[in-house]
Amino acid sequence: MATMWTTRVRRATIEKIDPQDALPDNQPSYVASWIYVFGVLTLAALAVIIGSGLILTVRGASWWHTSGVGHYVNSVHLWAVELFFVFMVVHLWGKFWMAAWRGRRFATWVTGTFCFLSSLATAFTGYLIQGDFDSQWIATQAKDGLNSVGIGSFMNTLNSGQALLLHVALLPLGVGLIVVWHVILVRKNGVVPPLDAKEIAGGAA
């Protein structure tokens, strides 16, 4: 008898999760540095990006040009993105200098790089759909680069409708899924020990 699909999915997922690992209430003693906060700060900024972005979508693409409230929400969206990238870059460099890919954590690093690259693409489409001079300028400038390697034949920066839909559907979905995957990997592997760590059971030597 073949095992039921449902059983297999359960074994591969829920049964693998130890609640203590998923949401631990303690961390190894070496997890004590400001640098650890930057992953969480990046997540928090992403939450604000998504929240402000959702408000902007509800009222439509040109709302913020005519409404004071809309303009403020647009400003929140912009500054959330700027801070998101600042936090992410500090986080990234931190993880680099900690060589945080050690001990089968390469996949965590790789999903991190995809967080960065997919965020870049999403931010780019965001700039295309502002509906102001900056959008026109970026669209006409960026097309040459994309066209030069053939991408422009599929992604037309001058087509605001395409950029708008990419920016609010496929791309944020991609960023969201990759970030979730990244964070699951971090939880699954535990926080990487210091370089040249010696495990001293039962307390610091």
Add this chain to the structure above:
Amino acid sequence: MSTKERNVDLAKWSGPKRPYDLVKELVIALVVVTLLIGACAAVFGSPDERAVTLQQWGQNAPSDFVATATGELAGSTISAGYGAPYNDAAEGLTLGPLKLQKWAGITIPVNPAEDFVLKPLKSSIDSAVPTAVATWSAASADQQAKWAEDYAAAIEKAGDSAKVVEDAAYGPVPVMTAALLHLAQEGSLDGLLTTEVTPLPSDFTMPLLFLADGGYFDELGAQQHLHGDQWGMMNETGSYPGQSWLWMFSFMYQIEPFKSSENADSQIFAMLFLLNLGFIFMPKLPLINRLPRLIPFHRLIWRRYYRENNL
């Protein structure tokens, strides 16, 4: 390093632990970050430089508009000589033997003379237009090019299309471009160039390509310090931070060999592709993956651990 150390990296940590409230950390981060962003937004705001229209172009720089329209007829503008994905007027950029631009195909067909000038002129109510367009259409391609090129040269020489003295050498081109200018100035060209596919437009390929062929748009960009050689890619209108994370991209346009290369766009894309592969596989790159050991910032990050364990 020793196998022992590797094992420590791999295994579940069984050394000393300390209480750590992840959820509380996340909630506090959310509150702090939200307040910080809300404050930045209130203090700095965001730019909203109004988009330019063809109408503005026609009204503010009529001679540039007429010269550009003439260029579309002569086939001398950027769009007219672009290549894929718009037309087959050029091979496009290459990457050594790879003709990626050409191979990707003409997926967004644009024939500038036809799309930017002749089609919109069908909506002109100027009584001289039907005859002018008929004359144009009946002429040979060589004759058309000659008329347009001569008129373009005359505009350049006079410095202003309004100062060009009438001459049969320009054929119907002055009548056609003047009528197009009227369409732009009264505001109808903006609509005509966007509503061909559907009257509810969301695609601005036509007007933007036309606009970017002219000098007016370029000048506005320069005023906002947005040119490529002004690091424009990562700038925003006004003094707002733009896509600063594109600094590497922007940087390459400032340096040789790219700065003066005809294939700068494709070469820089290829370079970035390689650099990003390097970024993704950084942990596997010899030497680079040893940098964290060679330059020991980690001693600072984990100083408490090293101190407490006399390491």
